Amino acid sequence: MTTSTPTYLLPTTEQRAEMLRIAGEHERLVRDDERQKITTISRSRTWELERMGxxxxxxxxGSNSVAWLLSDLLWFIHQPSHKEAA
Known part of the structure; x- marks a missing residue:
């Protein structure tokens, strides 16, 4: 029997608001350097995890730039599956 990491589920509007409130932040886009500090996951591992859902x-x-929603990242790191994925 193999064990797999659960698929990432988007937070609800209420969950997003709660994560941002707890962190004392507002919703914004986060570029890769900050994403790596928040999640502690490398760029290549992030790419793999995104492809696996x-x-x-x-x-x-733009053609050469990407970002993530801060609330998505905060929700992600507070899920038990985050520790398994890293």
Missing amino acids: KHPLRRKL
Whole structure:
């Protein structure tokens, strides 16, 4: 029997608001350097997890730039599956 990490589920509007309130933050886009500090996951591992549906998806800002919603990352790191994914 194999064990797999659960698929990442997006937070509800209420869960997003609660995560941001607890962190004392407002909703904003987070670039890769800050994403790595928040999640402690490398760029290549993040890419793998996104492809497997186990990490919040990046949002394309331009031809060479991407970002993630802060609330998505805060929700992700507070899920038990985050520790397994890292």
